[in-house]
Amino acid sequence: MPSMKQVTFRDLWQRFAELVHENKSVLNDLDAAIGDADHGSNMDRGLEKAVEALNASPEGSLRADAKLIGMTLMSTVGGASGALWGSGMLKFAAALPDAPEVTWADFVNALGAFVEALSKRGQAVAGDKTMMDVFLPAMVEIQAQLSDEESLPASMVRLADQAKAWSDGTRDLVAKRGRAAYLGERSAGHIDPGSLSSAFWFEALAGAVGQQ
Numbered sequence: 001m002p003s004m005k006q007v008t009f010r011d012l013w014q015r016f017a018e019l020v021h022e023n024k025s026v027l028n029d030l031d032a033a034i035g036d037a038d039h040g041s042n043m044d045r046g047l048e049k050a051v052e053a054l055n056a057s058p059e060g061s062l063r064a065d066a067k068l069i070g071m072t073l074m075s076t077v078g079g080a081s082g083a084l085w086g087s088g089m090l091k092f093a094a095a096l097p098d099a100p101e102v103t104w105a106d107f108v109n110a111l112g113a114f115v116e117a118l119s120k121r122g123q124a125v126a127g128d129k130t131m132m133d134v135f136l137p138a139m140v141e142i143q144a145q146l147s148d149e150e151s152l153p154a155s156m157v158r159l160a161d162q163a164k165a166w167s168d169g170t171r172d173l174v175a176k177r178g179r180a181a182y183l184g185e186r187s188a189g190h191i192d193p194g195s196l197s198s199a200f201w202f203e204a205l206a207g208a209v210g211q212q
């Protein structure tokens with residue numbers, strides 16, 4: 001049965017930080033169209049700090065890593081994204097066994113707790129033009145793939161491609177939550193920046209799982 005090792009989990013966050021850093025201005029530009037132009041800068045700052053904190057932290061517990069990420073993102077990202085990613089990762093941590101390696105099922109279960117926390121805090125449903133337009137369908141996919149763990153790296157690559165497509169799909173939506181909702185119909189025509197950074201997380205996951 002495949003597992004999630006601490007080295008893979010840290011690699012995932014390193015890759016996520018790099019993807020956000022490389023695409024910082026893309027994310028800022030998307031946010032400029034329907035928000036306040038800071039999503040890339042905010043996520044980049046928080047993820048840089050989170051990776052720094054991970055590198056300085058002793059190994060031994062995935063739960064401790066996830067908690068550290070949550071607390072760091074909460075205090076450094078700011079805005080709605082900081083609260084969502086931060087509180088989500090704290091729930092993720094609480095759902096994980098306190099071990100240096102967890103089963104893939106444990107990891108997916110913790111991701112479910114993350115998505116549930118997002119859902120409670122953000123009150124967004126699919127179609128509201130938020131990060132949930134990536135995380136909700138991704139959660140359904142990743143749970144469906146639990147029974148076919150042998151093809152895990154390939155299925156994570158496929159999921160990353162789907163996540164990008166779901167993010168692209170937010171272009172046509174009218175925002176119902178967050179700052180973009182104030183724009184109403186004028187929010188249509190632009191990809192939601194939070195959905196794109198979420199798609200980067202799945203790209204990072206595919207890269208890390210493929211590497212292990």
Ligand SMILES: [Mg+2]
Pocket residue numbers: 031035036037038039079
């Ligand atoms: Mg913003």
